[in-house]
Amino acid sequence: MAAAVLYNAWVLEAVLPTGLDPRHSYVSELYAADQPFHTLFGGIETVTALLVAAGALPRPHRPAAGRWFLVAFAAASVADVIVPMRCAPSVNTACEVVNPWHTTTSALAHAALFGSMALLVAASVTDRARWPLIRRWGPWVLGAALLTAVSTVGPLFGHPGWHGLPQRAHLTLVGVWLALLAMSLRRQGTGGR
Template identity: 50%
Template sequence: MGGDTSAARTDGRHVRWRGRLTTGGLVGAALLYNSWLLETAVPTRLDPRHSYVSELYAADQATRPLFTAFEFGSAALLVLAALAWRRQGGGPGWWALVGFGAASTADVLLPMDCAPSLEPGCNAVHPLHTVTSGLVHFFLFASMAWLAWWAKHHPEQGGWRTVGRWGLPLTGAAMLAALATVGPLLEHPGWHGVPQRLHLLFVGGWLLLLAYGVHAGGSVRAAHPVRATTAPLLRGGNRFPRGGSGTLPG
């Protein structure tokens, strides 16, 4: 039993370490993913009501280096966080989050050529950028739906009860907001900037909710590392010697 207990304690430390890494990564990614809030301080020339956030890092925009750095940072933190926690439950959802981070990186590497809201002759449909943006949304909603579903069916894992309660409503709200941004792609521009920025806030809220689930759920697992080693003995029935005290031998 001594070796099992020592291994369980080591595993508990590893869970705590991975939990801190994942929680910090998700919080940082949520903040960087909403770097568009700097529009209030940085002279972008864009009207937030009628422009896509991706116009901030369009190929011909002076703000491209700044907002590209934020996007790369957010994607890197997402991938790091998802890989650190992928084996702790809800595996496919974390792999989808890795895909989300990778697609976000591709989205920045294949930007719009110009900012459609500033240049009337600029086409809002940039083929490669449109494809990468579609992949971003596919992986995002796949991760949201899977992890929200997983959390709803594992309420015993501490903070995952909260993730299960609010995950699906947040997924629905983020999806509706995303659908409301397609006007320019259908040659009906105007006011698409508002729902897109709401969408990004919903995604940031989702990442913070995930961070809470990991923090609280990881604390529960790390606090009870011995359960996995004692459960097989207990399931096997009463194996204590007759007349024993009912406690495991030392």
């Protein structure tokens, strides 16, 4: 559950003087190399990734493919921090909108995330007794997360602006997904009580 909360630590931008407009900036800009809270947000992203990886450790009755996609998601998230955006393009017009390395690690993180979601939702359909929360809510969260993720790509195609809101909605949905996983694992650990 801690990973679900930490994944949405971007809400700290409401109280920290980041200088970024959440409507028009990517959350990755919070830990861009030239930003004042680079270390804070990069550290939170790394801790979150480690928690996700730890939660994906082998457990009985847990689908292996979905678990490995979660590990890949965590690894790509750490890579996101290792190769951050050089600067924040939403406030610095000289900054490149597409940083190739960061864009690649972000794309890998999303591919792994959506892979884990799809595989674990599919597993919940075949193993109905073990994954009722994922079976009930997973398809909705997956669909909404895909829609909001697609809504964030405007700047990559030369159409910046208003991508920050759908991205933050997307990150909230990822937090919901991580919370669903945590609650499902907790229910399994207590025999479904």
